[in-house]
Amino acid sequence: MDRRPGVSVRLKLTLSYAGFLMIAGVLLLGAVWVFLLRYVPDRAMLKNPDDRPDGVFPIRSVLLDVFAPRAAAVLVFLLFFGLLGGWILAGRMLAPLTRITDATRTATKGSLSHRIRLPGRKDEFRELADAFDAMLARLEAHVAEQQRFAANASHELRTPLAVSKALLDVARADPDQDPGEVIDRLHAVNTRAIDLTEALLLLSHADQRSFTREHVDLSLLAEEAIETLLPLAEKRGVTFETSGDITPTLGSHALLLQLTTNLVHNAIVHNLPEQGTVWVDTGARPDTVVLTVENTGEKLTPQQASTLTERFQRGTERVHTDHAGVGLGLAIVKTITHAHDGTLTLTPRPDGGIRITVELPAAASGAG
Numbered sequence: 001m002d003r004r005p006g007v008s009v010r011l012k013l014t015l016s017y018a019g020f021l022m023i024a025g026v027l028l029l030g031a032v033w034v035f036l037l038r039y040v041p042d043r044a045m046l047k048n049p050d051d052r053p054d055g056v057f058p059i060r061s062v063l064l065d066v067f068a069p070r071a072a073a074v075l076v077f078l079l080f081f082g083l084l085g086g087w088i089l090a091g092r093m094l095a096p097l098t099r100i101t102d103a104t105r106t107a108t109k110g111s112l113s114h115r116i117r118l119p120g121r122k123d124e125f126r127e128l129a130d131a132f133d134a135m136l137a138r139l140e141a142h143v144a145e146q147q148r149f150a151a152n153a154s155h156e157l158r159t160p161l162a163v164s165k166a167l168l169d170v171a172r173a174d175p176d177q178d179p180g181e182v183i184d185r186l187h188a189v190n191t192r193a194i195d196l197t198e199a200l201l202l203l204s205h206a207d208q209r210s211f212t213r214e215h216v217d218l219s220l221l222a223e224e225a226i227e228t229l230l231p232l233a234e235k236r237g238v239t240f241e242t243s244g245d246i247t248p249t250l251g252s253h254a255l256l257l258q259l260t261t262n263l264v265h266n267a268i269v270h271n272l273p274e275q276g277t278v279w280v281d282t283g284a285r286p287d288t289v290v291l292t293v294e295n296t297g298e299k300l301t302p303q304q305a306s307t308l309t310e311r312f313q314r315g316t317e318r319v320h321t322d323h324a325g326v327g328l329g330l331a332i333v334k335t336i337t338h339a340h341d342g343t344l345t346l347t348p349r350p351d352g353g354i355r356i357t358v359e360l361p362a363a364a365s366g367a368g
Contacts, residue, residue, distance in 0.1 A: 009097075010090045017086030018079060025078040029071045096125035100132060112140035160193040199328040202258060206335045211252035215363055218247040218256065218291045219282040225261040226280060229268060237274045238267075238295075244282030247289035248363040251340045259336040260291065262329045263356055267295035271353070288342075289362050294355035300348040308346060308354075309334040333358070 096118050106114045115136065118129035164186055171182045226240055233240065249256075267278040281292045309330045330346075333356075337344040342360035349355055 010087070010094055013090035013093070014083060014086035017089065018082030021078050021082035021086075022075065025075055029074065033067070096129060100125070100129055103132065103136075107136060107139075112136055112143060157193065157196060160189045160196075163189045196328070199332060202255075202332055203328065203335055206255055206332070206339045209339050211255060211339075213250045214253060216249055216251050216253050216256050218249060218260070218289055218360070219244050221253075221257050221260045222264070222280050222282055222291065224257065225264045228261065229264050232265070233268050233278070236268060236271065236276070238271050238276040238278055240278050240280065242280045244280075245284050247282040247284050247291065249289050249340070249360045250363045251360065255336045255339070259333050259358065262333050263291070263293040263358070266329050266356075267293050271295050271297050284362065287362055288359050291358045291360075292355065294349060295353045296349075296351070297353035299352045300354055302348060305346040305348050305354055309344065330356075 099116055099118060103114055103116045115133045116129040117133065118126050120126055167182055167186055167189070171177055171179065222242065222244070226242065230240075264278065264280065268276075271278065276296045278293065278295045281290075283290045283292070334344050337358050337360070340360050342358060345357040345359070347355045347357070
């Protein structure tokens with residue numbers, strides 16, 4: 001934003017210091033005049049020489065002639081002292097602000113790794129510097145994540161496009177090939193590309209928090225997700241066990257339904273080949289509501305569990321199943337949870353499988 005040049009803050013502070021000092025000096029000299037010189041007579045008085053052995057009796061005109069030039073000299077000194085001292089003090093006071101400004105200019109040029117790290121005890125400038133450093137750290141991490149995400153997304157989108165091109169090249173080179181098989185394969189590849197694109201759009205929507213918050217009951221969303229995915233569970237031999245209470249919260253109905261559906265779908269797909277189980281539980285705490293989804297399955301280490309919410313992170317099973325997905329299921333869950341000011345916890349089960357807990361702020365009484 002272009003602005004016209006103006007007076008610097010340091011000069012303004014300097015003039016303010018000098019002005020206040022001059023005002024204080026004038027008030028002090030005025031007080032001397034009012035409370036001292038007012039009692040001095042304005043003309044000579046006749047007295048008996050015997051009353052005072054010697055000395056000169058002062059009169060107001062004489063004292064004023066002596067007082068006025070010295071008062072003017074004092075005011076000139078105070079003005080010079082105020083300007084010089086104010087300039088030095090303002091410079092020292094504004095030095096941290098100069099460092100913050102330099103760091104801001106550095107950041108605007110793309111160098112987000114720079115930190116102010118302002119030394120000294122806590123005050124307003126140091127609080128600002130610490131907040132700015134924290135903002136830069138979060139911004140740097142966000143930019144790095146977005147760059148990594150863009151690179152992964154480009155790679156993931158390039159794969160189905162390359163496969164589609166290869167299928168079309170094969171079909172062109174071999175006119176006698178069954179077109180139905182090519183169409184089926186193209187349909188599968190295209191479906192995966194569409195799923196990936198929709199997942200990317202959903203992530204972007206959740207990241208921006210551009211949604212309207214409304215009253216939502218997680219227990220009803222869990223029931224809806226289970227009903228939707230029940231045919232898939234029956235096909236894979238997975239049974240559900242549900243329990244819980246009413247869990248009112250505020251958020252996007254569509255995003256929270258997507259979160260719940262992703263968790264239940266993930267629990268079904270990454271389960272035992274036969275006779276697997278998925279537990280879905282909802283509960284209310286004093287200030288939060290909790291959705292817990294856990295399943296049977298292969299044993300995971302805490303390190304493996306911590307990577308499952310990374311974008312485009314896939315397990316071995318996920319790649320080799322008909323429900324391979326796009327590697328964004330739990331990443332979407334994590335993003336939606338954070339967009340609703342909640343916490344996501346992944347805990348491996350000792351017997352195999354994983355327990356995923358989503359904790360969101362509870363809706364206030366009467367919210368709707």
